[in-house]
Amino acid sequence: MSEFIIFSLLNTLIYGLLLFMLSSGLTLIFGLMNVLNFAHASFYMLGAYFAYQVSIHVGFIPALFLAPLGVGILGMIVERYGLRKVHAHGHVAELLFTFGLFFLFNELVILIWGRNPVDYQIPDFLDFPLFTLFGADFSAYKGFMLLISIAMFIGMYLVINRTRIGLVIQASLTHPEMVNVLGHNVPAVFMYVFGAGAALAGLAGVIGGNFLVTEPGMAMALGPIVFVVIVVGGMGSLTGAFISSLFLAGLQTFAVGMDYSLADFLGHFGIQASSEGFWGDIVRIEIANTRAMIPFLFMIFMLIFRPKGLMGVREE
Amino acid sequence: MFSVSDLHAYYGQSHILRGVEFTVGEGEIVSLLGRNGVGRSTTCKAIMGLVKHRGSIVFKGEEVGRDKPHIIARKGIGYVPEDRSIFPTLTVQQNLELGLKNMKQSGRWSLDDVYKNFPRLQERCNVLGVHLSGGEQQMLTICRSLMGDPDFIMIDEPTEGLAPQMVALMGELIANIAKSGISVLLVEQKLTIALAISHRMYVMGHGKIVFEGTPDSFEKDDSIRKEWLEV
Structure with a gap:
């Protein structure tokens, strides 16, 4: 049991921080520009593909820097020459623009790298067990992912709270016009934040793509859950995104190992649920099998009972 | 040093500003008065480039x-x-x-000047902005803009919702700002401090300037007040 708990906690941390890497950019972009960027998970996918391509030629370590940089620059271009123009035509246009972008990136990736997963592997020098606990291995690559995620988190914390650009970003979350008329170039700040958010999603792709799988479906696989994270955390709140990333990761990770069902629960009260027919199937569904559903269920209840999310600032 | 002429602005279909014209001289306090909704705030926003507008805005001899x-x-x-x-x-x-x-900028109003003038802000320098009282917030927002060392400052309704002694303090602050060489456009709905500290006043009605003059000439002409200000 303690083995299950410790490994689940470690996996929660890894998965949770990966989710935060993706959702931090998305929530900041929403907070600043009021844009829900459907294509955000595409940057995650592109990060993985860029890293694959770069690592073939010059290795994994350069890819770790070059791929997020490339994705970040692409993000800035998208904001400067796409979103900023579309912005004048309102939220629906923006939403449709990012929606189109999502499919555009997907098709481009299929065109260049094909429909099948590419062979983006964990580098050899990180492919060994870091330690063994209760007879189970904890891989060095997981340790590496953890290290990168924590470094990213600390770096982001320092930038937001200790630098002037961080102050400008924080102030722009609530009063972009005021920041603008104090002489700060808010449109440029938007562009840089969009680029940085894309770069972080790209970084998640670099370290997640080889750990999971690098394929055209990867944006679709992770995109919805990232939305759940920012809705539950409160749109625009970094702290909220952090808490809800870890929380939802924990919920999903622990759910995997649970073979508890409604029938077991009723059993505690001496109620013998019938195992026959349709309802018999329903009560015998194990929690582990609802893993993919839990976050969305959570989001729906959050929207009904606390629409602004855990730490949200907006009431609309 | 500052002038607008033939300034027009629209919010959707409605024509808010219909050819506003006024000038502000060096170190002068000019009041822009008028009832709610006549376009005083829109005038400020148009000057700052925050709402779509046409017309001419000249600052220090340059079209901005x-x-x-x-x-x-x-x-x-x-x-x-x-x-x-x-x-x-x-x-x-x-x-x-x-x-x-x-961070390198230095001007007529430094952080020290602000704190010297408003010890209350220094006492509360580490408090979050959201926890300040209305009067403190008003001081803070004016001082914040002064930190950027403007040559011309537009202050929209600074006395709104303030206690009488705070209003008096606000009048002093604005007079001091002008003395330090900064021109002021004071936008007010009521006459609370405008009559006491303004050099000149403009009254707006229906998106246009309907009166221009000194506080003396304004006080002599009761009809202006009746027609354009009193509710």
Whole structure:
């Protein structure tokens, strides 16, 4: 049991921080520009593909820097020459623009790298067990992912709270016009934040793509859950995104190992649920099998009972 | 040093400003008065480039009507909006620091000057902006704009909702700002401090200027007050 708990906690941390890497950019972009960027998970996918391509030629370590940089620059271009123009035509246009972008990136990736997963592997020098606990291995690559995620988190914390650009970003979350008329170039700040958010999603792709799988479906696989994270955390709140990333990761990770069902629960009260027919199937569904559903269920209840999310600032 | 002429602005279908014209001289306090909804705040926003407008806006001999808001601010026009726009998640000191266009900037109003004039802000320098009282917020928002060393500052409804002694303090502050060489456009709905400290006044009605004169000439002409200000 303690083995299950410790490994689940470690996996929660890894998965949770990966989710935060993706959702931090998305929530900041929403907070600043009021844009829900459907294509955000595409940057995650592109990060993985860029890293694959770069690592073939010059290795994994350069890819770790070059791929997020490339994705970040692409993000800035998208904001400067796409979103900023579309912005004048309102939220629906923006939403449709990012929606189109999502499919555009997907098709481009299929065109260049094909429909099948590419062979983006964990580098050899990180492919060994870091330690063994209760007879189970904890891989060095997981340790590496953890290290990168924590470094990213600390770096982001320092930038937001200790630098002037961080102050400008924080102030722009609530009063972009005021920041603008104090002489700060808010449109440029938007562009840089969009680029940085894309770069972080790209970084998640670099370290997640080889750990999971690098394929055209990867944006679709992770995109919805990232939305759940920012809705539950409160749109625009970094702290909220952090808490809800870890929380939802924990919920999903622990759910995997649970073979508890409604029938077991009723059993505690001496109620013998019938195992026959349709309802018999329903009560015998194990929690582990609802893993993919839990976050969305959570989001729906959050929207009904606390629409602004855990730490949200907006009431609309 | 500052003038607008034939300024028009629209919100959707409605024509808010219909050819506003006025001037502000060096170190002068000019009041812009009028009832709610006549377009006083829109005038400020148009000058800052925050709403679509046409017409001419000349500042220090240069046309600035086409510039972006942050460029207009950097050229030396400050704007204190009616809603004060205090950054709620930042401390008082951080709010003030964002008034600086860059950390090297030094001007007529430094952080020390602000704190010397308003010890209350110094006492509360590490308190979040959201926890200040209305009067403190009003001081903070004006001081924040002063930190950027504007040559011309537009202050929208600074006495709104303030206690009488706070209103008096506000009058003193605005007079001091003008004495330090900064021209002031004081936008007010009521006559609370305008008559006492203004050099000249304009009254707006239906998106146009309907009266221009000194506080003396304004007081002599009761009809202006009746027709354009009293509710």
